[in-house]
Amino acid sequence: MCHVSVGHVARLLEESGIATVVVGIRAFRPRLEEMALPRVLITPHMMGRTLGPPGDRDRQRAAVIAALELLEEAEQPETLVDLPGAYRPGGDQ
Amino acid sequence: MPDQTRNESFEEFKNSFAYGSRTDLNFKFLAGFPDEEAGRFVQDLLWKLGDVIDDGQCDRIVEHVYEWQVHAYAGAGDYAYEGGPFTPLEKPLSQSRLVLMSSSGHFVEGEDPGPFGVKNMTQAEAAERILQCLRSEPTLSAIPVGTPREKLMVRHGGYDVRGARLDPNAVFPHEILLDLEEEGVIGELVPEAYSFVGACSQRRLLNQSGPRWVRLLQEREVDAALLVPV
Structure with a gap:
């Protein structure tokens, strides 16, 4: 339900002239797709760890940067991009 | 048991x-x-x-x-739309004002939103009340970016919060965004980030909270939003 809630916030913000990018996990890709959101980054991560494993700053940062690039570069609505790689346990805490 | x-x-x-x-x-x-x-x-x-x-x-x-x-979770949800609004980012990100909003359920210690009038609700109780939560209007918590981890609380009846508690950046990347602001990638980060519990009434979100949040961000002169569901 969280992904739908954030999708709705994205739609409201876009209607009011604020550009948005939503970062969601692959498990909820179909739900985000059907909401026709302007920009979506899909991460190959676990629920509750959308941007990457806790403590894995490199992975989290890569996800944030990919989302921000999408914000800047998407030229048309419903642009959906997959973050490559995989969820890894551990990292540098 | x-x-x-x-x-x-x-x-x-x-x-x-x-x-x-x-x-x-x-x-x-x-x-x-x-x-x-x-x-x-x-x-x-x-x-x-x-x-x-x-x-x-x-x-x-x-x-x-x-x-x-x-x-x-592969199935479709209940909210399918044909097309939707699209606001292009008018300026480069390095000149834009960005806000972070997450549905992670974080809040600052001492500023517990107190769902259903309950003070210091535990994670276990939040999970027990999930159905009540799904019928309720969400509450937005303002969180100064850079809030120390020990002051950042999280509670959410819809997902396992252990990762978000261990490292908020896994779902609420405020520290990462601060780094990117310092590096000049982001023009300006709105000093308050926001979090709410995304397990909520969609009707109330769309008709009540959502429009209020939009006005709040317009007042903050936000150009763009990074939105992170859990």
């Missing part, structure tokens, strides 16, 4: 992880599977655990859970 006076069926066992006697939000998806499929998940998990015993490679366990999570 399960009733000890009778044998528990496998169906009861698998369902107990979803808001039952064994609530574990990482595995609540098991309740959505028929017995045979849930049984296959458990059997394969144990088999892979056997491999870990021999070679210590835990990634296969994480991958197993990940693939089943994807499989479990």
Whole structure:
């Protein structure tokens, strides 16, 4: 339900002239797709760890940067991009 | 705890992880599977655990859970739209004002939103009240970016918050955005980020909270928003 809630916030913000990018996990890709959101980054991560494993700053940062690039570069609505790689346990805490 | 006076069926066992006697939000998806499929998940998990015993490679366990999570939630939701609004980013990001909003359920210590009038609600109680939560209007918590981890609380009845508690940046990347602001990638980060519990009434979100939040961000002169669901 969280992904739908954030999708709705994205739609409201876009209607009011604020550009948005939503970062969601692959498990909820179909739900985000059907909401026709302007920009979506899909991460190959676990629920509750959308941007990457806790403590894995490199992975989290890569996800944030990919989302921000999408914000800047998407030229048309419903642009959906997959973050490559995989969820890894551990990292540098 | 399960009733000890009778044998528990496998169906009861698998369902107990979803808001039952064994609530574990990482595995609540098991309740959505028929017995045979849930049984296959458990059997394969144990088999892979056997491999870990021999070679210590835990990634296969994480991958197993990940693939089943994807499989479990693969269906479509209740909100399908034909097209939608699109606001281009007018300026480069390095000149834009960005806000962070997450549905992670974070809040600052001492500023507990107190859902349903309950003070200091525990994570376990939040999970018990999930149905009530899904009928309610969400509350937005303002969080100064850079708030120290020990002051950042999290509670959410819809997902396992252990990762978000251990490292908020896993779902609420305020520290990462601060770094990117300092590096000049982002023009300006709105000093307050926002979080709410995304398990909420969609009707109330769309008609009440959402429009209020939009006005709030317009007042903050936000150009763009990074939105992170959990």
